[in-house]
Amino acid sequence: xxxxxxxxxxxxxxxxDRVTIxxxxxxxxxxxxxxxxxxxxxxxNLLISAVSTLQSGVPSRFTGSGSGTDFTxxxxxxxxxxxxxxxxxxxxxxxxxxxxxxxxxxx
Amino acid sequence: xxxxxxxxxxxxxxxxxxxxxxxxSGVSVSGGSFYWSWxxxxxxEGLEWIGYLYARGTTNYNPSLKSRVTISxxxxxxxFSLKLNSVTAADTAVYYCARRPIVxxxxxxxxxxxIPVTVSS
Numbered sequence: 001x002x003x004x005x006x007x008x009x010x011x012x013x014x015x016x017d018r019v020t021i022x023x024x025x026x027x028x029x030x031x032x033x034x035x036x037x038x039x040x041x042x043x044x045n046l047l048i049s050a051v052s053t054l055q056s057g058v059p060s061r062f063t064g065s066g067s068g069t070d071f072t073x074x075x076x077x078x079x080x081x082x083x084x085x086x087x088x089x090x091x092x093x094x095x096x097x098x099x100x101x102x103x104x105x106x107x
Numbered sequence: 108x109x110x111x112x113x114x115x116x117x118x119x120x121x122x123x124x125x126x127x128x129x130x131x132s133g134v135s136v137s138g139g140s141f142y143w144s145w146x147x148x149x150x151x152e153g154l155e156w157i158g159y160l161y162a163r164g165t166t167n168y169n170p171s172l173k174s175r176v177t178i179s180x181x182x183x184x185x186x187f188s189l190k191l192n193s194v195t196a197a198d199t200a201v202y203y204c205a206r207r208p209i210v211x212x213x214x215x216x217x218x219x220x221x222i223p224v225t226v227s228s
Binding site: 070098099 | 128132144152154155156167169170171203207213215216218219220221
């Protein structure tokens with residue numbers, strides 16, 4: 001199985017801050033990396049597919065980058081609605097696996 | 108408008124079988140363009156992919172659960188189901204059904220709202 005390791009597991013930030021979340025795969029997954037946002041009590045919501053393709057309706061302050069084993073999700077200016085947990089997920093090989101999540105909290 | 112909706116009992120006794128159904132609207136489960144997956148999330152934890160159903164019956168399961176899982180489809184009602192047998196407290200989780208395209212990055216692009224299932228006597 002491909003292990004997905006996210007860091008940090010949680011962070012505190014203020015509105016307007018730039019936030020970066022890292023996801024590392026235990027082996028190369030090319031660009032088969034997706035990001036999801038999950039708010040409390042809700043299902044995960046797809047933000048970014050294939051490393052950097054923003055889904056329709058997702059604000060441009062979200063960007064994804066990386067390839068191979070190292071990936072990042074950046075929120076350029078944190079907004080109140082961005083406080084949530086973020087998960088990365090690899091779709092390179094089965095079994096599909098997710099990172100442990102990064103909880104973004106209000107400072 | 109694609110929608111997925113999970114249904115089933117919210118409480119299952121240890122050693123029994125957990126059975127859930129995902130009703131799909133807006134797209135055909137048997138159409139062949141998507142994988143139809145089950146994913147679960149234990150309380151306060153991360154996400155675990157359980158397995159998928161493709162088209163008219165091809166399945167693939169997470170090896171960690173393979174011996175206990177069956178995913179099947181009901182094309183007449185456009186839905187698919189999950190059966191997990193011999194459950195224990197470790198199977199307590201929110202269970203989601205989700206869609207994943209067979210081409211491209213194969214991300215999970217549509218999810219159900221999730222159904223909490225507790226394993227307890």
